[in-house]
Amino acid sequence: MTSTELAATVATSTSNSAGTPAPAIPYQKDIARYWDHEARPVNLRLGDVDGLYHHHYGIGDVDHAALGDADDSAYEKKLIAELHRLESAQAEVLLDHLGPIERGDMLVDAGCGRGGSMVMAHQRFGCNVQGVTLSAKQADFANQRARELSIDNHVHARVCNMLGMPFETGQAAASWNNESSMYVDLHDLFAEHSRILAFGGRYVTITGCWNPRYGQPSKWVSQINAHFECNIHSRREYLRAMADNRLVPQAVIDLTHATLPYWKLRATSSLVTGIEEAFINSYQDGSFQYLLIAADRI
Ligand SMILES: C[S@@+](CC[C@H](N)C(=O)[O-])C[C@H]1O[C@@H](n2cnc3c(N)ncnc32)[C@H](O)[C@@H]1O
Numbered sequence: 001m002t003s004t005e006l007a008a009t010v011a012t013s014t015s016n017s018a019g020t021p022a023p024a025i026p027y028q029k030d031i032a033r034y035w036d037h038e039a040r041p042v043n044l045r046l047g048d049v050d051g052l053y054h055h056h057y058g059i060g061d062v063d064h065a066a067l068g069d070a071d072d073s074a075y076e077k078k079l080i081a082e083l084h085r086l087e088s089a090q091a092e093v094l095l096d097h098l099g100p101i102e103r104g105d106m107l108v109d110a111g112c113g114r115g116g117s118m119v120m121a122h123q124r125f126g127c128n129v130q131g132v133t134l135s136a137k138q139a140d141f142a143n144q145r146a147r148e149l150s151i152d153n154h155v156h157a158r159v160c161n162m163l164g165m166p167f168e169t170g171q172a173a174a175s176w177n178n179e180s181s182m183y184v185d186l187h188d189l190f191a192e193h194s195r196i197l198a199f200g201g202r203y204v205t206i207t208g209c210w211n212p213r214y215g216q217p218s219k220w221v222s223q224i225n226a227h228f229e230c231n232i233h234s235r236r237e238y239l240r241a242m243a244d245n246r247l248v249p250q251a252v253i254d255l256t257h258a259t260l261p262y263w264k265l266r267a268t269s270s271l272v273t274g275i276e277e278a279f280i281n282s283y284q285d286g287s288f289q290y291l292l293i294a295a296d297r298i
């Protein structure tokens with residue numbers, strides 16, 4: 001089944017397979033609505049390349065040899081495959097920082113989207129991966145993909161607020177936010193990760209954050225917030241909220257330079273959404289950073 005067929009299936013369903021309560025506060029209802037209605041070709045067509053559907057951005061150098069000649073009729077297809085390769089490479093780097101994971105472990109993807117990272121985590125570690133999203137459409141989509149891959153006994157998405165997850169205290173070996181922490185208060189978020197993580201467990205986030213060295217959120221950062229209805233935090237807020245919640249950074253990696261090739265390539269594609277300029281300019285003027293933070297739960 002292609003993503004378009006899959007999207008049509010979930011769009012017509014009146015209930016979802018996730019079966020958990022609706023979002024609590026008005027803002028979360030807006031975010032649930034946003035993601036329930038999201039169907040941008042830049043996400044669906046990239047996901048169709050190999051069935052891993054992401055809502056995050058890419059890192060790494062562009063493989064110009066793989067792209068070939070821009071005049072070639074197959075160029076656009078190759079460009080889409082290349083953007084998708086860079087997005088999956090981003091998820092691989094996040095998974096690299098989870099530390100040693102056993103088959104019997106449970107991982108939590110907070111703000112799991114359509115579940116691409118969950119599938120990759122299960123395929124790499126063989127373990128149980130639980131995701132939460134505010135969007136019933138996304139949870140249904142992720143669960144349907146898991147069924148199609150016959151991994152639904154190990155990979156499951158719920159409709160649930162990541163600030164109150166239905167997991168036992170200390171149950172998770174590792175947890176992460178992949179571009180989903182700009183929708184919540186960071187103290188509330190890290191308190192909840194800290195609760196569900198086992199002592200010594202690993203938390204990883206990849207996020208866009210505004211740079212305190214710039215001073216305040218730039219106009220480009222404000223544009224990104226308005227575009228996605230999110231609230232980008234500063235690097236300082238991340239580190240402070242982690243420190244206050246027993247999450248001790250083990251690695252802080254600036255991926256800003258690594259993500260720029262993705263954006264520059266995407267800006268040349270037919271799938272542009274109009275937000276490319278804000279990302280490129282804010283990364284280049286130093287007001288915005290693409291960061292990975294891996295922290296130990298102590
Ligand atoms: C940009 S998408 C990222 C999806 C996924 N992490 C990925 O890499 O493909 C943001 C996700 O955060 C989720 N989200 C935002 N606020 C949330 C909340 N309070 N609780 C649970 N999920 C939330 C949205 O539903 C959406 O799935």
Ligand SMILES: CC(C)=CCC/C(C)=C/COP(=O)(O)OP(=O)(O)O
Nearest residue numbers: 040042043054055056179207208228
């Ligand atoms: C780094 C920051 C600030 C991210 C904000 C969260 C977000 C919307 C991520 C990408 O989602 P997407 O894949 O649905 O977006 P797009 O349609 O632009 O590819």
Ligand SMILES: [Mg+2]
Nearest residue numbers: 042043055056
């Ligand atoms: Mg995308």
